Amino acid sequence: MTPAPAPSVSSQQQRRGYWLRTLHQWHWISSAICLIGMILFAATGITLNHAAKIEARPEVVTRHLQLPAPLLPSLGDRAEGDAPLPAATADWLSGQLDVSIGRRPAEWSEEEIYVSMPRPGADAWISIDRGSGAVEYESTDRGWVSYFNDLHKGRNAGAAWSWFLDIFAVACLVFCITGLFLLQLHARQRRMTWPMVGLGLIVPLLLALIFIH
Secondary structure, eight states, X not given: OOXXXXXXXXXXXXXHHHHHHHHHHHHHHHHHHHHHHHHHHHHHHHHHHTGGXXXXXXXXXXXXXXXXXXXXXXXXXXXXXXXXOOHHHHHHHHHHHTOOOTTOEEEEOSSXXXXXXXXXXXXXXXXXXXXXXEEEEEEEEOOHHHHHHHHHHTTTOHHHHHHHHHHHHHHHHHHHHHHHHHHHHHTTTOTTHHXXXXXXXXXXXXXXXXXXX
């Protein structure tokens, strides 16, 4: 049986050139998408790693209000459980407290309605006495460092930010995987390529095995 002819040098070069162009295109597109996110996550990785050394001065705001009499009957119509505040009550509180309540779920008990409103870098809650209509509101702001740290963790950031984190993670994977293939294509001209890649694996592995218990 006659062996198949080996591919010509020009054919191999054309194939290599095609993959180089394709990988470079995917590599720079993914790097452009995740560039700002990588800067944010690298910076907040440092602040999270040294969170105990970064002084935070939470600002706490407390307010007391009284619901208007026409809104009180709607507070007695619901059983215990989780349900949003009546629309009129939510609108009145949003206007008085300068917060967005909307259809946020509230915890209804026999005597009280409790609305939790956490957000990145801050927490807030509203307590309403179902009998008297007395309202207590408290907001705690822990500052910008805490805000960006919570964004890093996706804490209380909502569905839109969660989608962004997923897209960002996929872009990072594309960036790293295309970078790995580019390293493979250039490895012949750069002898330290694989030793450096191996070092990037071995160092964190050894640190985890030796110092983390």
